[in-house]
Amino acid sequence: MQSEYDQVYAAWKSDPEGFWERAAEGLDWFKPSEQVFAADDGVHGRWFTGAETNTCYNCVDRHVLAGRGADTAVIFDSPMTGAKRRFSFGDVLREVKAIAAVLIGLGVGKGDRVILYMPMVPEAVFSMLACARIGAVHSVVFGGFAANELASRIDDSGAQLVITASCGLEPGRAVAYKPLLDLAMSLAKVKPEHCLVLQRPELVAELLTGRDIDFETAVMEERERGADIACTPVGATDPLYILYTSGTTGQPKGVVRDNGGHMVALYWSLSAIFGMKPGEVFWAVSDIGWVVGHSYIVYAPLLAGVTTVVFEGKPVGTPDAGTFWRICAEHQVKVLFAAPTAFRAIRRDDPEGDFIKAYRMPHFRALFLAGERADPETLKWAERMLGVPVIDHWWQTETGWPIVANPLGLGLLPVKHGSPSVPMPGYAVEILDDAGHPAPAGTLGNVVLRLPLPPGCLPTLWNADERFRAVYLTEFPGYYKTADAGYIDEGGYLFIMARTDDIINCAGHRLSTGAMEEVCARHPDVAECAVVGVSDSLKGQVPCGFLVLKKNVSRETVAIENEVVRLIRDEIGPVACFKTAIVVKRLPKTRSGKILRGTMQKIADGVPWKMPATIDDPAILDEIGAALRERGYGSVAL
Incomplete structure (x- = not known):
């Protein structure tokens, strides 16, 4: 219409x-x-x-x-x-x-x-x-x-x-x-x-x-x-x-x-x-x-x-990555509204959409995503797998x-x-x-x-x-x-790139973490990612990327990290000063699925931080801190 x-x-x-x-x-x-x-x-x-x-x-x-x-x-x-x-x-x-x-x-x-x-x-x-x-x-x-x-x-x-x-x-x-x-x-x-x-x-x-x-x-x-x-x-x-x-x-x-x-x-x-x-x-x-x-x-x-x-x-684990589709099929759901984080988790566990194919959903007509920025790769995956409009x-x-x-x-x-x-x-x-x-x-x-x-x-x-x-x-x-x-493009479409707190000021250049996350997510082995700005004595701030890989990826993580760094350099340019990508098991999130980028940034900068009241699993911050310490970044907790 x-x-x-x-x-x-x-x-x-x-x-x-x-x-x-x-x-x-x-x-x-x-x-x-x-x-x-x-x-x-x-x-x-x-x-x-x-x-x-x-x-x-x-x-x-x-x-x-x-x-x-x-x-x-x-x-x-x-x-x-x-x-x-x-x-x-x-x-x-x-x-x-x-x-x-x-x-x-x-x-x-x-x-x-x-x-x-x-x-x-x-x-x-x-x-x-x-x-x-x-x-x-x-x-x-x-x-x-x-x-x-x-x-x-x-x-x-x-x-x-x-x-x-x-x-x-x-x-x-x-x-x-x-x-x-x-x-x-x-x-x-x-x-x-x-x-x-x-x-x-x-x-x-x-x-x-x-x-x-x-x-x-x-x-x-x-x-x-x-x-x-x-x-x-x-x-x-x-x-x-x-x-x-x-x-x-x-x-x-x-x-x-x-x-x-x-x-x-x-x-x-x-x-x-x-x-x-x-x-x-x-x-x-x-x-x-x-x-x-x-x-x-x-x-x-x-x-x-x-x-x-x-x-x-949960989108995965209760009991598997097919829970959403079981409910949509069983209850004749016409429109589903979920967080992009949920779909990144489903994509990580079911990259080929096998669970989606297991359920008949002829009545299902649209998926809406909101709650956190919907990266284009997750959107495209959902479109391919579901065959319906996916609306950010x-x-x-x-x-x-x-x-x-x-x-x-x-x-x-x-x-x-x-x-x-x-x-x-x-x-x-x-x-x-x-x-x-x-x-x-x-x-x-x-x-x-x-x-x-x-x-x-x-x-x-x-x-x-x-x-x-x-x-x-x-x-x-x-x-x-x-x-x-x-920003708003020439056609009047809005692009949300980050919270204003997440804009990196690198040697006087205002850089969007969202734009860098888009590029990281294009790597075929990356299931989800987060980019934060960390303190740098020369440039003020430089980006640091955290990557969660898809299941069953067996390649050397160092090779994947280096490939992501090259992707950023090719797509955004040397101005991004993106030199650090770290593969981690999980990203820290609130119970509503929002990635706790601010806390990750504080851990990387070695400044005091407080355990977020809404965190889903506090142990993930210990994992992030350990991964950062291996790269020479600090970690101080209140």
């Missing part, structure tokens, strides 16, 4: 308020907005001021009232336990009402904050919706997060209640959540009166008398009582949730999401960008502790009447939905590998130099968004308006600073 993108983007540009007012018509409002956009409200304006609605009502109740109560809303699939369950919209409504009744019974009401510290189980999704139903503000903290980080989020949010589980599951082990929660509660200055604990049979927790309440027992009592909790009307500009970003030192940074604008943006995006229709199955492979989980496991699919998949497992797109925790994408629902644009494509309606993306001047096409610079931000983006940080201004709005007046570096 011919793309409607140009017309749709032009329609937004010519009448931004009218565009979003029309998009909002597909949702239910208890009271219409007095003003679609109030420029003088809040830090940088607010959307749908004066309107009243309820996010849970729009996710669940309105579908049931429209006669879709028997349609599947949530599919739970856990390779960790073998459990598979389906929940209709009617089932979800019943569970959410029961949990909402429990929350009210514990004194939680409109505006109160509730911390969720949960694994990927349906009860986590239902608890988020229950908070939204009664107007409480949820703050999901990734399950297994360190106790001091959990404590800081309890304190910053001023949480009245914590909902947790006895454990989360990783391949070969159960991660006990309750001891981490107990330690966090002892460290926190704010002391929530109660904790609801979902007991999992894989590891049952000891409950503290007077504070801890068995989740299933409490919910079952309300369910059997026929709890019928109505949705609480909330202002469109009232907060729906707080999501703390991955900064692990100092005061947590709580991204606030409002109710009205958030609903409108996500509802619009699932159709226009991801091409989904009511009743189809959408699968975002993430965790509810991250923004992808909030936006595209929970809220966007249910707002759009689409079936969502809740997955407890770019956004942030702060925006809550895609800034730049190739919109499947509007008709795909030509693909440019390495680019997430073009700005979506609502976003005016520009490239500025460090002095704030527009950069010419093709020139690397600071990626910024012209204000105002569209619906769905953060209106501020939790209890920190001035910090919000300082972090995002001050450096480039009139713009939101993304802290990403990139």
